[in-house]
Amino acid sequence: MxxxxxxxxxxxxxxxxxxxxxxxxxxxxxxxxxxxxxxxxxxxxxxxxxxxxxxxxxxxxxxxxxxxxxxxxxxxxxxxxxxxxxxxxxxxxxxxxxxxxxxxxxxxxxxxxxxxxxxxxxxxxxxxxxxxxxxxxxxxxxxxxxAVVAGTVWHAMIAFGNAGSADLSGKLVLAQGTGGVAVYALQLAKALGAEFAITSSSDDKLARARDLGADFTVNYRERPDWGTALMEATGGRGADIVVDTLGFGEFAQTLEATGVEGRIGTLGALSGSPQDTADFAQGPVLGKNITIKGITSGHRGMFEEALAAMAAHGVExxxxxxxxxxxxxxxxxxxxxxxxxxxxxxxxxx
Incomplete structure (x- = not known):
């Protein structure tokens, strides 16, 4: 072979x-x-x-x-x-x-x-x-x-982010960038009833994200304070669930974009490397009562649940x-x- x-x-x-x-x-x-x-x-x-x-x-x-x-x-x-x-x-x-x-x-x-x-x-x-x-x-x-994205996103967005419930009605989910993880999270979250926020440096990609159902989009080159921009766009609400692909290099903005009682599943380090030192203060975590969890992909059961949801909702x-x-x-x-x-x-x- x-x-x-x-x-x-x-x-x-x-x-x-x-x-x-x-x-x-x-x-x-x-x-x-x-x-x-x-x-x-x-x-x-x-x-x-x-x-x-x-x-x-x-x-x-x-x-x-x-x-x-x-x-x-x-x-x-x-x-x-x-x-x-x-x-x-x-x-x-x-x-x-x-x-x-x-x-x-x-x-x-x-x-x-x-x-x-x-x-x-x-x-x-x-x-x-x-x-x-x-x-x-x-x-x-x-x-x-x-294999990687489905188990990882299900772990971050559903098993952790929404306490195991696949009903995302009334939730606002945030993912950063327009790579495979963020776009898959967008597609699955919209199928499960969520509102969705996404960031990119490309207006063309943000337009495509809106075509896929994104409710809030922020160009982080135009707004380096993209967390503040999302808060403005949502009237101070912020994200309930964050599928964090950026890591600690941009974590201060991620915290800014997260709402009260929000949950952040951190799984990537596109803003630097997993060895980066955190750039955030403890205050926002305490003040908003935010929960943060590291996500290492997902097990076979999470993969199976994601596949079943995709089949049921026609997600491609x-x-x-x-x-x-x-x-x-x-x-x-x-x-x-x-x-x-x-x-x-x-x-x-x-």
């Missing part, structure tokens, strides 16, 4: 140029595993970080990347039940995060596309316990981009660009350029 590997990263970050296509023997499923013919795969920002040497420690140059993907079951390992050849499937990226068990550092031991081979290949073997049958109403094009993710399998490096470059809105996808097979 054909596969892409992350390649040599020169002791640090090799960048997109380190990617290499190789021929491998097709993997075979061991007990408890499933062999999947890959249809398509999706990119996340962390896939760029892996190539730069900023995500994952001591990864082998033979690692097959990409955490997001969709495919069709070809063969079952011994002891696997609940799946059959021909089933369309996706998989949660943290294999060992049991929906009924506690969160712990152990989950990072098997992370698809990072500490185990990912979806950028013609075949992939996955542990059955991580896999989810795809609802008929969810297309391959949408499913290819979901916004895919900015689709690339052929041979052109996978161009997909990375498109993501790296930062001009996309929504997700970037690689079509592996028909």
């Amino acid at each position: 054909k596969a892409w590997e992350i390649g040599p990263r020169n002791g640090g970050g090799g960048g997109v140029e380190s990617l290499r296509m190789v021929e491998r023997d097709a993997p075979q499923p061991r007990p408890g595993e499933v062999l999947v013919r890959v249809t398509a795969a999706g990119l996340n920002y962390r896939d760029l970080m892996i190539l730069r040497g900023h995500y994952g420690n001591d990864l082998p140059e033979t690692r097959i990347p990409l955490t997001d993907g969709v495919g069709v079951v070809e063969a079952l390992g011994e002891g696997v039940s609940g799946f059959a050849a021909g089933d369309r499937v996706v998989a949660a990226n943290f294999v060992d995060w049991d929906p009924q068990g506690p969160f712990g550092f152990h989950i990072f031991g098997r992370d698809v596309g990072v500490t185990m081979d990912g979806w950028l290949a013609e075949r992939i073997v996955l542990p059955a316990k991580a896999m989810v049958k795809l609802p008929d109403a969810v297309s391959d094009r949408t499913a290819a981009t979901l 993710t916004l895919v900015d660009a689709e690339f052929g399998f041979e052109d996978a490096p161009d997909a990375y470059r498109h993501l790296e350029a930062g001009a996309h809105m929504g997700k970037v996808m690689v079509r592996v097979a028909d």
Whole structure:
């Protein structure tokens, strides 16, 4: 089979140029595993970080990347039940995060596309316990981009942000930027009855966000005090739920944009890095009685709930660009350029 590997990263970050296509023997499923013919795969920002040497420690140059993907079951390992050849499937990226068990550092031991081979290949073997049958109403094009974003957003916006209720009626949700996480949060939140606020430096992207249903939009280049701008636009109300993709580099503005009793699920660091020192004072947290939680993706149960909600409400993710399998490096470059809105996808097979 054909596969892409992350390649040599020169002791640090090799960048997109380190990617290499190789021929491998097709993997075979061991007990408890499933062999999947890959249809398509999706990119996340962390896939760029892996190539730069900023995500994952001591990864082998033979690692097959990409955490997001969709495919069709070809063969079952011994002891696997609940799946059959021909089933369309996706998989949660943290294999060992049991929906009924506690969160712990152990989950990072098997992370698809990072500490185990990912979806950028013609075949992939996955542990059955991580896999989810795809609802008929969810297309391959949408499913290819979901593993990371769906569980993460459901965790931040529903499991934490709305105390587990998928009814967002009367809530105002905020996400920053127009990348895959923010746009997916917009689409899902609107389907579940919320009002939505979003930020961008591009008026064109903000116009597209309004077309997708955004109720409040702020250009943060025109208004560096975008948190204050959102407060003005909402008459002092602010966001009830924040899906925070910016991190501590902009956290003072995030707090400003958050309303009384608001909940902030912080999951990204697009304004800097996860090592950044916080730029905010304690006063707004206390004064508004704000709750803040770090979000590390989501477990398989959260992914399943997100898929069910998408199927019920007809949510199709916004895919900015689709690339052929041979052109996978161009997909990375498109993501790296930062001009996309929504997700970037690689079509592996028909």
